[in-house]
Amino acid sequence: MLHRNAVTTDSEKKKWQKIQSFCKKARDDEFEFAWIDTCCINKDSSAELSEAINSMFQWYRQATKFYVYLADVNDVKQLARSEWFRRGWTLQELLAPRNIQFFSYNWAKLGDKKTLLGTFAALTRIPVECPGLLGVKQKGRKIWHTVSWVIFDVNMPLLYGEEGVKAFLRLQEEIFKVSSDITIFAWTSPQPSPNDIYTLHGLLAESVDWFADSHDILLGRPRYFTGQEPYTMTNMGLRVTFPVVAYLEDTPFTCLAYIYCGRRTTANMKSVVENLGIYLTKMGHIFYRIGTNCLPVIETDWRREPWQSCTIYVPQKGRDRNLEEWGGPEEWGGKVSRRWA
Incomplete structure (x- = not known):
C-alpha cells in the first residue's frame, strides 16, 4: 500500500501522481469507486497476489470503463514504441475490457480501442475482425490463430520460480x-x-x-x-x-x-x-x-x-x-x- 506521507523517492512520487490523476479522471467520469493495480494489491501476501493474478482478466472484463496510462507516449504516433506493448500483462489488458480508453503521459486522451483498432491490429498481429480485440468473447478461432497473440479460457496454478x-x-x-x-x-x-x-x-x-x-x-x-x-x-x-x-x-x-x-x-x-x-x-x-x-x-x-x-x-x-x-x-x-x- 502506498501512503502519501511515506512517498520519498522519485519512483514513489510518480506512482502517487499516477494514482491522483487516475482518481481525478474516474471522478470526472462520475464513478464512485475505482481500482488501480499500483496500490490495490497487497504484494506482500502471496495468497492475495495469486488471487489477484488469477482473477484480473475477469475484473477487467467486468469493469464499466478501463483506463490505460502510457507514461512514455506523447501522441498516437508514438504508440508503436511504447513499453506497454512489451509487458507480460498487456494482452489481457487489451482484450478483456469492453470499454477501454488510452491516455498519454499528461493524461491527454489518445483514443479508445475502437478508434485505435487498426493500430493495435498492426502492432499485435491480432486480426481486425477478431471479436476478442473488441472485448467480445471469441468463438471458433483455431488454437494457433490465437497463440501468436494467445489468450485461452484455461486456469493454471501459479508456480513461483517456474521457468x-x-x-x-x-x-x-x-x-x-x-x-x-x-x-x-x-x-x-x-x-x-x-x-x-x-x-x-x-x-x-x-x-x-x-x-x-x-x-x-x-x-x-x-x-x-x-x-x-x-x-x-x-x-x-x-x-x-x-x-x-x-x-x-x-x-x-x-x-x-x-x-x-x-x-x-x-x-x-x-x-x-x-x-x-x-x-x-x-x-x-x-x-x-x-x-x-x-x-x-x-x-x-x-x-x-x-x-x-x-x-x-x-x-x-x-x-x-x-x-x-x-x-x-x-x-x-x-x-x-x-x-x-
Whole structure:
C-alpha cells in the first residue's frame, strides 16, 4: 500500500501522481469507486497476489470503463514504441475490457480501442475482425490463430520460480483438456540452422515465439481420413494419432505426418490450401519431431500414397540430443521400411 506521507523517492512520487490523476479522471467520469493495480494489491501476501493474478482478466472484463496510462507516449504516433506493448500483462489488458480508453503521459486522451483498432491490429498481429480485440468473447478461432497473440479460457496454478519453457509447456497441456484442435502442433523453431534437421524435439513448442509464423494456419481434413483420436499425455510422452507415410531409404527423415492443417496460397491463378505436415523419426518405441525449421507442404495423392493412420508416442524431454549422437540412420535404425509402424 502506498501512503502519501511515506512517498520519498522519485519512483514513489510518480506512482502517487499516477494514482491522483487516475482518481481525478474516474471522478470526472462520475464513478464512485475505482481500482488501480499500483496500490490495490497487497504484494506482500502471496495468497492475495495469486488471487489477484488469477482473477484480473475477469475484473477487467467486468469493469464499466478501463483506463490505460502510457507514461512514455506523447501522441498516437508514438504508440508503436511504447513499453506497454512489451509487458507480460498487456494482452489481457487489451482484450478483456469492453470499454477501454488510452491516455498519454499528461493524461491527454489518445483514443479508445475502437478508434485505435487498426493500430493495435498492426502492432499485435491480432486480426481486425477478431471479436476478442473488441472485448467480445471469441468463438471458433483455431488454437494457433490465437497463440501468436494467445489468450485461452484455461486456469493454471501459479508456480513461483517456474521457468518460462516449463510454464509454456504446462499451458499447452492444460489446453489439451479443453480442446482437440490439432493446429497446436503447427509451429516452427526460430533461428534455424543447418543442423536443425538433426535436433530431437517433442511435439510441443517451448515459446510463444515459435508460433510467430502461424497466424495464417487453417484447419483442414481431407476426406480420405476419418476421425481424429484425442491426444493425451502419458508416461511415454504425448499420445497422438497422425496419418503418416514413410520416406525412402536414403533420406535422413523417417516419416512425414499430416497435421490436419494448411495454408492458403495461389496456384495457377486459383486460391488453394496447401496441406502441411511435420517430420518425425522413430527411436525404439517412441518418436521425436525433427526438421522443425519448417512445416513441409504435402504434395501427394491421398488415394495412392501409402498413408496410414498411426498412433505414436512423442516425449517432450530429450530434445537436447540429436541424430548425429546416435551415429546416423544406419546405426540407430537401419533402412527405413514403409511398414515401420
